[in-house]
Structures are given as C-alpha cells and as structure tokens.
Amino acid sequence: MNQLNNAFTLFLSLLVEAIPFLLLGVVLSGLLQFFVDERRLLSLMPKNSLLGALVGSCIGFLFPVCECGNVPVARRLLMQGAPVPVAIGFLLAAPTINPIVFWATWTAFRGQPEVVLYRIGFSLFIATTIGWVFGTQKDVRPLLQPALASVLSYRTQTSGGRGSGASTILQSGTYFLGQSAKPLITDPSELQAAMVATAAKPTSYRLRLLLDNTVQEMRELGSVLIIGSAIAAIIQVFVPRDVILSLGQSPVTSILAMMLLAAVVSICSTVDSFFALSFASTFTSGALVAFLVFGPMIDLKAVGLMLSIFKPKAIFYLFLLAGLLTFLLTLFLNLYIS
Amino acid sequence: MARLSFRSFLPWLDVLAIAAWGIVLLKFWLTGQLFLLIHPNYNWLTIAAAFTLLLVSGLKAFFIWRASQRLGRQSSPPMQHVSLFPPGWGSALMLGMAIAGLVFTPQAFASQTALDRGLTDTLTSTRVNPQAFRSSTRSEDKNLIDWIRSLQVYPEPDAYTGQKAKVQGFVVYPPNLSEQYFLLTRFVITCCAADVYPISLPVKLAGGDSKTGLPAANRQTYAADSWVEVEGQMITETLDGRRQLTIQATALKPVPTPKNPYDY
Numbered sequence: 001m002n003q004l005n006n007a008f009t010l011f012l013s014l015l016v017e018a019i020p021f022l023l024l025g026v027v028l029s030g031l032l033q034f035f036v037d038e039r040r041l042l043s044l045m046p047k048n049s050l051l052g053a054l055v056g057s058c059i060g061f062l063f064p065v066c067e068c069g070n071v072p073v074a075r076r077l078l079m080q081g082a083p084v085p086v087a088i089g090f091l092l093a094a095p096t097i098n099p100i101v102f103w104a105t106w107t108a109f110r111g112q113p114e115v116v117l118y119r120i121g122f123s124l125f126i127a128t129t130i131g132w133v134f135g136t137q138k139d140v141r142p143l144l145q146p147a148l149a150s151v152l153s154y155r156t157q158t159s160g161g162r163g164s165g166a167s168t169i170l171q172s173g174t175y176f177l178g179q180s181a182k183p184l185i186t187d188p189s190e191l192q193a194a195m196v197a198t199a200a201k202p203t204s205y206r207l208r209l210l211l212d213n214t215v216q217e218m219r220e221l222g223s224v225l226i227i228g229s230a231i232a233a234i235i236q237v238f239v240p241r242d243v244i245l246s247l248g249q250s251p252v253t254s255i256l257a258m259m260l261l262a263a264v265v266s267i268c269s270t271v272d273s274f275f276a277l278s279f280a281s282t283f284t285s286g287a288l289v290a291f292l293v294f295g296p297m298i299d300l301k302a303v304g305l306m307l308s309i310f311k312p313k314a315i316f317y318l319f320l321l322a323g324l325l326t327f328l329l330t331l332f333l334n335l336y337i338s
Numbered sequence: 339m340a341r342l343s344f345r346s347f348l349p350w351l352d353v354l355a356i357a358a359w360g361i362v363l364l365k366f367w368l369t370g371q372l373f374l375l376i377h378p379n380y381n382w383l384t385i386a387a388a389f390t391l392l393l394v395s396g397l398k399a400f401f402i403w404r405a406s407q408r409l410g411r412q413s414s415p416p417m418q419h420v421s422l423f424p425p426g427w428g429s430a431l432m433l434g435m436a437i438a439g440l441v442f443t444p445q446a447f448a449s450q451t452a453l454d455r456g457l458t459d460t461l462t463s464t465r466v467n468p469q470a471f472r473s474s475t476r477s478e479d480k481n482l483i484d485w486i487r488s489l490q491v492y493p494e495p496d497a498y499t500g501q502k503a504k505v506q507g508f509v510v511y512p513p514n515l516s517e518q519y520f521l522l523t524r525f526v527i528t529c530c531a532a533d534v535y536p537i538s539l540p541v542k543l544a545g546g547d548s549k550t551g552l553p554a555a556n557r558q559t560y561a562a563d564s565w566v567e568v569e570g571q572m573i574t575e576t577l578d579g580r581r582q583l584t585i586q587a588t589a590l591k592p593v594p595t596p597k598n599p600y601d602y
Contacts, residue, residue: 005445006450009374016366017376017530020387023391215398218356219352219356219429226431226435227431237454280533
C-alpha cells in the first residue's frame with residue numbers, strides 16, 4: 001500500500017512538473033506558425049547537402065515543436081520544395097534543438113549540465129549526418145509515400161515552380177472550413193497545417209484555430225504523458241533496485257535498455273527529460289543521453305506519424321542509422337569520458 | 339441517436355479534462371502539497387499552467403456553447419481526426435487521472451524509499467555542488483545538508499571531531515548497522531519527486547552509557563520515519579568498514595514533521 005502511494009506521488013510529481021512545459025510547447029508551436037513564413041525560409045536554404053542538413057537541423061529553433069508536431073512541418077517543407085537533407089535534418093533534430101526542450105532539460109538536469117550539452121551536440125551531429133546521407137539520393141521519390149511523391153512529381157513537371165497553393169493537399173485550410181462534404185482534416189497535425197494555410201484569414205478565426213489546436217494537442221500529448229509517467233513511476237517503485245542497477249550500471253546494456261524504453265514509451269521531447277531524471281541515479285549518463293537523443297528521433301508514436309511521409313523502407317533506414325549512431329556515440333561517452 | 343449524443347458530448351469531455359487538470363494543479367498549490375511534488379523554484383510555472391489550462395477550457399467551453407446556441411441540434415460537424423487513441427479515450431484518461439489527483443494526498447517519501455534509493459551507497463554526496471561554502475557559520479547552525487556539503491569539500495571526518503551539531507531529520511534504521519546507530523536522513527530535491535535522493539549522517543545513541551545520563555536507546559525508542567532533532571558532538575566511527583563522521587547524541591527530541599520535508 002505504501003509502495004502504491006509512493007508510486008502515485010511520483011507519478012503526480014512527474015505530471016505536475018511536465019504539464020507546464022507541455023502546455024508551453026503546444027501553445028508556442030501553434031503561435032509561431034502564424035509568424036514564420038515557410039516559403040521565404042526555404043528560399044534561403046543552402047544547396048550543399050551537408051550545409052543544408054545542418055541548417056535544417058537548426059531551424060527547430062523557429063518551430064519549437066516536439067516529435068508530434070515536427071512530422072507535419074517536415075512534410076510541408078518537402079512539399080514546398082525543401083531539399084531532402086534540410087527536411088530530414090529538421091525531422092530528426094527539431095524535437096530536440098529548440099528552446100523549450102533546452103529549458104526543460106536544463107530544469108531536470110541542473111545537477112548534471114553535461115547531459116544537456118551532450119544531448120544537443122549528439123542530436124545535431126546525428127541529424128546532420130543522416131540528412132547528409134539521404135542527400136546522396138538525388139531523386140527522393142522512391143522513398144516517399146505515393147501521395148507525397150506525386151505532389152513532388154507534379155512540381156517537377158511544372159518546371160519546379162513554387163506551385164504556391166496549386167496542389168490540392170496544400171489547401172487543407174479550405175476543406176477545414178467545412179465546404180467539402182467530407183472533412184479532410186485527419187489529425188491534429190493536419191490542423192496545424194491548416195493553420196499555416198490560413199495566414200490570410202481574419203485574426204479571430206486564426207485564434208480559434210489556435211485554441212482548437214491547443215486543446216487537441218493537450219489531449220493527445222497529455223495522454224501519452226500520463227502513460228509515460230505511469231510507466232516511469234511503476235518501474236522506479238516496483239522493479240527491485242538490484243535488477244535496475246545490474247542493468248543500468250553496465251556501459252552497454254544500460255544504453256540498449258534506455259533506447260528500447262525511449263522507443264516504446266514515446267514520451268514527448270519537451271517532457272522526456274523528467275522521465276529520464278527518474279533513472280538518473282541508477283543508469284549511466286551515456287544511457288540517459290541515449291534516451292534523450294534517440295527518443296525524440298524514433299519512437300512508436302513518431303513512426304506512426306512518419307508513415308504519412310515515408311515508405312517503411314526509408315523509415316527503417318532512418319531508424320537503423322539513428323539507432324547505430326546514438327549507440328556508438330553514447331558508448332564512447334560511457335567508456336572514455338564519464 | 340446514442341452515437342450522436344456521445345459525439346456531441348466529446349468536445350465537453352475535452353473541456354472537462356483540461357479544466358480538471360487546472361483545478362488539480364491549483365489544489366496542490368493551495369494546500370501546500372506542491373512542496374511534496376516539485377522544487378519550489380518551479381511552483382510559479384505550475385501555477386501559471388493551472389490558470390492557462392482554466393483559460394483554455396473556459397474559452398473552448400464558450401465556443402462550444404455558442405456554436406450549439408447558433409445551430410441548435412444541428413451543430414457543426416465534429417472534426418474528424420485519426421489520432422493515437424479512439425475518440426474520447428485520451429480525454430477520459432486525463433479526466434480520470436485528474437480526479438484521482440484531486441482525491442489523493444501526496445505523501446512525503448520515508449525510510450523505505452531512502453533505502454531503495456541507495457541511502458547506504460552514497461552517504462556523503464550531494465549532486466548539486468555547493469554554491470557557497472559557509473565555513474564561518476557556527477557548527478551547531480549547520481543543517482544536515484550543510485554538513486554533507488562540508489564533507490564533500492573536505493572529507494576527512496577527524497577534521498570535525500568535537501564540533502557541536504544540532505540537526506533535524508527523520509530516523510532510518512539500515513539493516514547493516516547495529517542497534518546503537520540510526521541514520522538521520524533528509525531528502526534533497528532538485529527538480530521533482532522523481533529525483534529526490536537521500537542524504538544522511540549516522541547518529542550514535544548513548545547505549546546506556548552512564549556518563550551521558552541518557553537512557554539506553556534502541557530501535558523501539560525512536561520509531562523509523564519519525565522526525566527528531568539531534569544535539570551532540572561529532573566523532574569518527576568505523577561503520578560498515580568505512581570511517582565516517584558520526585554524531586554522538588547527547589540530546590534527542592521528537593519534532594513535528596515539517597510542512598516541507600525536503601531540503602535543497
């Protein structure tokens with residue numbers, strides 16, 4: 001009974017600490033999409049694939065979204081003609097390389113600031129590398145879902161014109177108004193896409209969209225957060241300490257265990273550092289960094305969303321590359337640095 | 339028909355779930371239970387989030403109400419979205435947990451957690467490095483965390499021999515120490531209850547020593563988890579194969595559990 005009480009206290013404390021950051025992330029990512037003109041941004045992107053991947057990894061600073069919000073943004077970037085390295089770099093790095101995640105990670109790991117630095121450095125490195133690797137594939141269409149690939153083909157046929165608003169998918173805002181018989185808005189992220197398409201709509205309409213977006217995201221991400229916090233609390237209270245210690249103190253198994261946990265728990269990147277914090281005393285710091293780097297890139301929830309962009313084969317490559325790089329970098333950290 | 343009413347109820351479920359979390363956060367703040375959950379530095383974040391959640395749910399409620407007024411029963415088609423959970427599931431989960439949070443009173447961790455979290459592994463370390471080293475303070479003004487930080491900077495226990503100590507904490511009886519000792523313990527919090535970790539100093543009870551005049555103390559005298567104030571002198575003892583700074587108790591009195599049991 002006492003154990004149960006401890007577990008629930010722990011669970012609530014994770015939620016109470018994480019909800020403000022989740023809310024901030026949701027509201028800010030909704031707001032900023034009013035102000036950032038993606039097309040103008042894209043015209044500034046470098047053509048070189050390494051540089052493009054690096055810049056793409058860093059534009060998360062303009063869109064502070066976690067891994068649920070970045071997929072639709074990456075999809076829009078691709079559709080609007082972003083070079084592949086830019087889009088991949090953004091897809092992998094944006095959930096980590098953004099001010100709210102920095103703040104949350106700093107809040108959680110005040111006592112171990114090196115964790116924050118490794119998280120940022122490794123994420124940037126991995127995202128840039130993978131973006132660069134994907135940049136060698138000149139024609140990206142075989143990797144994409146047919147619907148998206150055909151939009152790109154259409155764009156190429158019309159001599160690479162900007163095609164602003166010409167494709168049907170880009171006009172989701174119109175459908176959102178309910179003029180179509182069947183509402184086409186299929187998920188909260190589509191709603192975000194609609195918000196961008198409404199730049200010309202009156203402010204009150206945009207504010208209502210912002211409100212709806214906030215409510216939907218809080219519901220979706222809030223439920224994932226609740227499940228994730230429950231898992232963390234249960235593991236911490238009910239799994240015997242020597243089991244966790246024997247797993248968490250070895251340089252190799254600790255990393256593998258945390259990467260597996262990251263992929264399964266699917267907790268949002270704005271709040272995952274609080275989850276990791278509950279393992280801080282028992283797991284190697286390499287394992288904590290692995291969780292914080294790998295989780296935002298690949299997890300069950302994100303894979304579901306990524307299927308709206310890529311074919312399974314491409315996701316498998318992403319998964320493999322991200323997993324291997326995370327493992328090698330954090331193993332190096334465990335063996336030679338900390 | 340039943341399906342229709344379930345659908346029209348869904349937006350209200352969102353409103354309820356979000357409002358409920360706003361209320362839960364406010365409740366923790368107003369009842370002072372927030373101290374048990376997170377570091378006070380972040381209280382303002384939680385409070386701001388509580389008001390924002392209430393505002394969001396209020397606005398959403400207003401718009402749903404207005405839409406239903408305007409269109410009567412033919413309210414605008416509910417937005418379809420394929421999401422992680424079946425419709426209503428996410429909000430129901432949030433609402434359920436919020437209600438559980440309203441009913442439940444968080445509890446400060448006690449000796450069992452202290453032992454689980456490795457009280458005996460790391461007797462003398464704090465994770466946050468000392469911000470300021472207050473060597474000039476009188477030794478009996480130091481609290482438990484000050485002592486631990488002093489030890490971290492200068493770990494030789496003999497250096498403190500004979501200094502007076504007066505510290506508060508709760509009683510933990512680790513399995514590896516004899517009847518004569520207990521660990522005076524406090525939890526330190528850096529962010530939230532997920533990372534609270536115990537710090538402690540061993541206290542040597544008089545053990546029927548005629549010189550000190552204290553009665554023979556044993557585990558029955560001071561219950562585990564009870565809060566005590568220990569006065570005494572620092573000595574060095576070899577416990578569990580390690581030389582450790584220990585308080586030789588000269589006076590022990592029970593104190594009430596503080597409202598905020600954690601230290602920073």
